[in-house]
Amino acid sequence: xxxxxxxxxxxxxxxxxxxxxxxxxxxxxxxxxxxxxxxxxxxxxxxxxxxxxxxxxxxxxxxxxxxxxxxxxxxxxxxxxxxxxxxxxxxxxxxxxxxxxxxxxxxxxxxxxxxxxxxxxxxxxxxxxxxxxxxxxxxxxxxxxxxxxxxxxxxxxxx
Numbered sequence: 372x373x374x375x376x377x378x379x380x381x382x383x384x385x386x387x388x389x390x391x392x393x394x395x396x397x398x399x400x401x402x403x404x405x406x407x408x409x410x411x412x413x414x415x416x417x418x419x420x421x422x423x424x425x426x427x428x429x430x431x432x433x434x435x436x437x438x439x440x441x442x443x444x445x446x447x448x449x450x451x452x453x454x455x456x457x458x459x460x461x462x463x464x465x466x467x468x469x470x471x472x473x474x475x476x477x478x479x480x481x482x483x484x485x486x487x488x489x490x491x492x493x494x495x496x497x498x499x500x501x502x503x504x505x506x507x508x509x510x511x512x513x514x515x516x517x518x519x520x521x522x523x524x525x526x527x528x529x530x
Contacts, residue, residue: 383496384466411517414461421478431477454480456503456517465507465514 424433434440439490458474459466466474468491475491485488495515498504504515 410457411460414457418474418478419460433479451490454478455491455494455498459504459515460518462516465509465516467494467509467512467514471495471515494530 420435421433424435425431428434454475455471458478460469468488472482472487472491482490482521495504495506499506499515502518504517506513506515508514
């Protein structure tokens with residue numbers, strides 16, 4: 372009798388623990404979606420800000436305010452994969468590898484490769500393989516889009 376009560380207690384503990392674990396997984400998924408939404412917004416606002424400053428100063432070289440430059444410098448220590456993802460998050464339409472190279476250069480990312488198109492293409496194919504982006508056709512060329520970046524209304528938005 373005592374052993375059955377003990378097993379029943381363990382069974383209830385396991386059920387409670389499983390329910391708590393499921394709640395945490397659900398919360399983690401929700402937070403990951405919020406982080407993705409915020410990252411997309413950051414990428415778009417950063418692109419907009421840099422473009423605005425470029426128009427004001429009449430140059431492609433941009434001097435950001437020191438506090439913002441410091442924050443962005445920490446974020447910008449990312450590798451090529453992360454930078455390609457950032458560019459695609461900010462894009463409102465699929466981009467070809469050539470367009471991504473131009474966008475990377477516009478945000479000041481140095482492409483110090485002998486054949487940047489080959490390196491970018493390989494990186495993009497890996498991102499497609501990991502299902503972070505998807506490929507499509509644009510003017511007969513392969514173009515890429517961040518999976519979560521669709522703007523269903525086609526409106527200008529930082530969201």
